[in-house]
Amino acid sequence: MMAEGTIAERAARSLHDLGYRLTPQRILILEAVLESDDHVTAEDLFEQVKRRYPHISFSTVYRTMELLRDAGFVTQTDLGGGHWQYHPVEKATHHHLICQGCGTVAEVDQNVFDSLQAELSDRYNFDATLTHFAIFGRCSACR
Amino acid sequence: MMAEGTIAERAARSLHDLGYRLTPQRILILEAVLESDDHVTAEDLFEQVKRRYPHISFSTVYRTMELLRDAGFVTQTDLGGGHWQYHPVEKATHHHLICQGCGTVAEVDQNVFDSLQAELSDRYNFDATLTHFAIFGRCSACR
DNA sequence: TTCATTGCAAATAATTTGCAATCGG
DNA sequence: CCGATTGCAAATTATTTGCAATGAA
Numbered sequence: 001m002m003a004e005g006t007i008a009e010r011a012a013r014s015l016h017d018l019g020y021r022l023t024p025q026r027i028l029i030l031e032a033v034l035e036s037d038d039h040v041t042a043e044d045l046f047e048q049v050k051r052r053y054p055h056i057s058f059s060t061v062y063r064t065m066e067l068l069r070d071a072g073f074v075t076q077t078d079l080g081g082g083h084w085q086y087h088p089v090e091k092a093t094h095h096h097l098i099c100q101g102c103g104t105v106a107e108v109d110q111n112v113f114d115s116l117q118a119e120l121s122d123r124y125n126f127d128a129t130l131t132h133f134a135i136f137g138r139c140s141a142c143r
Numbered sequence: 144m145m146a147e148g149t150i151a152e153r154a155a156r157s158l159h160d161l162g163y164r165l166t167p168q169r170i171l172i173l174e175a176v177l178e179s180d181d182h183v184t185a186e187d188l189f190e191q192v193k194r195r196y197p198h199i200s201f202s203t204v205y206r207t208m209e210l211l212r213d214a215g216f217v218t219q220t221d222l223g224g225g226h227w228q229y230h231p232v233e234k235a236t237h238h239h240l241i242c243q244g245c246g247t248v249a250e251v252d253q254n255v256f257d258s259l260q261a262e263l264s265d266r267y268n269f270d271a272t273l274t275h276f277a278i279f280g281r282c283s284a285c286r
Numbered sequence: 287t288t289c290a291t292t293g294c295a296a297a298t299a300a301t302t303t304g305c306a307a308t309c310g311g
Numbered sequence: 312c313c314g315a316t317t318g319c320a321a322a323t324t325a326t327t328t329g330c331a332a333t334g335a336a
Contacts, residue, residue, distance in 0.1 A: 020315090020316095021309085021310055021311075021315060021316065022310075022311095023309080023310070023315095023316065023317080025316085025317075026316090041300095042300080042301080043300090055317095055318080056317095056318090057317070057318045057319070058300090058301080058318095059301090059302075059303085059317080059318070059319080060316085060317060060318075062300095062301065062302075063302090063316085063317085077279075082221070082225050082299075082300060082301090082325080082326085083299090083300060083301085084300085084301085097263070097267060097269050097271070106267065106269070108263070108267065112259065112262050112263065112266065113259065115258045115259065115262070116255065116256065116258065116259045119255050119258070120240070120251070120255065120278070120280075123255065124240060124249065124251065124283075125282075125283035126240045126242075126249070126278075126280055126281070126282055126283065127280045127281040127282075128240070128278050128279070128280035129278075129279045129280040129281075130278070130280075135263070135269075135271050135272075135273070136271070136272050137263075137269055137270045137271035137272045137273075138269070138270040138272075139268070139269055139270075140267075140268035140269065163290090163291095164289095164290060164291065164334090164335055164336075165335075165336095166290095166291065166292080166334080166335075168291085168292075169291090184325095185325080185326080186325090198292095198293080199292095199293090200292070200293045200294070201293095201325090201326085202292075202293070202294080202326090202327075202328085203291085203292060203293075205325095205326065205327070206291085206292085206327090225300080225301085225324070225325060225326090226324085226325055226326085227325085227326085
């Protein structure tokens with residue numbers, strides 16, 4: 001049997017069950033990040049939410065994302081460049097091959113990393129979180 | 144036959160040949176970063192150089208590191224946390240395991256990535272540049 | 287001499303925090 | 312009603328930049 005409502009609605013209910021209050025700001029931010037295909041920044045979320053809720057503030061976006069991260073709905077990464085990237089954990093994990101010749105971005109399957117993950121666990125006893133990776137190099141056309 | 148002088152001295156000569164002026168600040172910063180076993184931050188370098196040259200400024204450290212990066216002596220990475228990490232390219236390439244529990248950074252051998260590199264080449268015809276990687280997860284103490 | 291380089295102070299830019307007002311449960 | 316949550320403004324933090332003074336070649 002399937003729980004009722006959209007993904008965002010169920011996540012909101014789940015937040016409520018965790019003891020958090022459901023404010024319009026939180027609901028809109030939650031919807032925005034869960035509907036994003038890719039990763040989003042605080043600025044992306046701020047702009048998107050502002051269309052429906054012009055009074056939103058940046059602090060609320062940051063504080064809500066911190067909350068959603070702690071609640072396990074999103075990951076928060078800094079890939080360099082000095083801003084956080086948020087990514088729904090629900091989405092299938094995938095990785096990017098970025099060609100430094102032509103800039104093309106291709107996706108890679110998760111299972112390419114299985115051997116690496118196993119090796120890091122075996123040799124370093126390190127439980128790697130390989131959920132979102134960017135790999136630079138040269139694609140077939142450019143090499 | 145071997146070129147004369149220490150590594151830092153040879154690097155300094157090489158900088159000079161590239162058309163850069165050799166100031167005491169640059170020489171001290173160069174020595175500091177080349178002698179570092181691990182990666183260093185601008186703050187590390189600033190503190191270290193200040194002991195021998197109290198007048199040094201942060202801008203000079205940043206500008207010099209930018210120069211050394213362009214000249215190919217160091218790599219400049221942002222592993223998250225919003226500050227640059229500098230690393231001498233002379234040293235063997237290695238990668239970082241960053242524990243999201245305690246923040247500890249451990250080093251990994253290059254050869255852990257050999258299988259990944261081979262797989263990306265075979266399956267995606269992608270020539271990956273795996274020279275400096277950051278992998279997040281949990282270390283043995285925290286998992 | 288002459289222009290690259292420096293130090294200082296001010297500017298950024300993204301994020302965090304203190305605090306009084308507000309609103310969800 | 313009451314404390315969690317918000318918006319605002321100010322604080323932080325790491326880095327960058329403008330500019331006049333300095334010093335390497």
